[in-house]
Amino acid sequence: MKMKKKVSVMLLAAAAALCMAATAFGAGNSATAISGTKGTKKSEDFDLLFDGSVGTKWCTLMPDPYVIFSLPSAQSITGYTLVTGSDSNRWLGRNPKSWTLYGCNSATAPGVDDSGWTVIDTVTDDDTMKNASSAAYTFNLDQAAPAYQYYKFQVDKKGQTMQLSELILNYPGSSQTVQQLVGGSYGTNNLTEGAEKLLDGRADTKWCTADTEPWIIFRMTQPTSAKGYYMVTGNDNSQYPGRNPKSWTLYGCNADTAPDEDYGGWEVVHQVTDDATMEDRNGTAYYFALDQASPAYEYYMLKVSEKNSFVMQLSEFAIDYEGLSYSFTGLGGSQTTAENGGGGITGTLTCGSCAGRGENHCFVCQGSGWDPLGEVCENCDGRGEVTCTACNGTGHL
Structure with missing residues (x-):
């Protein structure tokens, strides 16, 4: 059976080289x-x-x-x-x-x-x-x-x-979908804190930006009706308080091509003004329910109209829809299931030695997994990485 390939990565000229992320599965499928x-x-x-x-x-x-x-x-x-x-x-x-x-x-x-x-x-x-x-x-x-x-x-x-x-x-009827990053505001360090980190499924990374009105646009692999959405605070909010968004609007639209921030067809899905729900807790999920389900949109945009400080940051963002069981990799490295009710798990400070990964490159093979003779590196068993001694592999202090 011959197949056609369709590359799903989409970029905007206004954004850096961003890719998509955040796979979300519908329960039962x-x-x-x-x-x-x-x-x-x-x-x-x-x-x-x-x-x-x-x-x-x-x-x-x-x-x-x-x-x-x-x-x-x-x-x-x-x-x-x-x-x-x-x-x-x-x-x-x-x-x-x-x-x-x-x-x-x-x-x-x-x-x-x-x-x-x-x-x-x-x-x-x-x-x-x-x-x-x-x-x-x-x-x-x-x-x-x-x-x-x-x-x-x-x-x-x-x-x-x-x-x-x-x-x-x-397949038809499957509620599985992937949220694909289209573009967003540059991060303070766009290589490590760019908009793509908001959709990478990990609480130990973050989107951190000094943009006056930060925004992010993403595409669902199929038009999806939103019931609500999840926001996960940054991995170091307790160390750097005041970085949660304060006021924002979630928009949705359907378009033939990927829309930009100024597209005229955006429809308001939900607005929050002067939010007092999100606290300065590390890697914590908060749920915002809609009064009623939105129309099925292919594209969504989150636009922050007011920040609590000069810098705004979030670790994860996900649209909630019928049948979704949303989870992400928490600060401790384990799978965290976010309930659609409120705060999740309070994290600890990320280990600076391994950047929260719990592992560092093997110094013997320089991360290749192979020794100079072409044999599997014994120091790392061919993995190319070894347990971080600073945090004992936890990724956090």
Whole structure:
């Protein structure tokens, strides 16, 4: 079955080189991992392809990696979306190069070599996926595949290391969607605190800007009716108080091409004036409910009209919609599920030695995972990284 590729990354001239992020899954529709090639470590195993966070990833050194997963019921997919790792702009060449997607229906969970697998799509020497972090790429099929409950994603060609953050199957009725960054106000340090950090699924990064009226525009992979939205405070709000937004407006629209900040078709979805709800707590989720669900919009824009200080920052932002179970990687590195009711988990100060990652590059192999003789580095077991001694791997002090 021949497929068409559609690159989903969209940029605005007014923004820096930004990519999309923040995968959000609808409850009851998410895939479940069954088996696969082990990751370089437990925190990078194959099941993280379906955890709904682009802050985690499946990362493996093994040849011909695969993952087998299932849907709650058989579905006829129209395509699928692959999301690159959250650090693909730093660790280059880790996207899969060639792969095959299979489907099958069987009474029990199939194995990797079972004879019942049917090819749905094959990609050879892909050149659409770039070295961009948390970037989603949608691969549309020429025609819908037969309905299958079980799927196998087999990587046929890769570099030394392969990684992916999320794998999403697209089919009618699925409430799974990806929020894709279109553009936004520059960060105070646009390399580390740019607008893309607001949608990377991690509370230990942030969008921090001194813009007078900060804004961010993102696209949903399908028009989505908003019930509310989540805001997660910065990772160091307790250390730098007064950086939460004070007044803002959420807009929505549908347009043939990606709109900019001044587009005339924006419709007001929700407004907040002189907010007193958000506190100076680290990495804490707050929920803002709409009085009624909005129309289904493809594009949304958050525009801050008033700040509490010269600098404004947020760690995460996500539209809430029917069926969503929103989660992100919290300050402690574990998956945090945000309830649509109020504050989440108070974090601690981010470790400056590892920038909250809990790991540093291996000094023996300089992060390559290989020693000078071409053997797997014994100091880091080929991972290229070692536990940060300053925070004992927690990422926080």
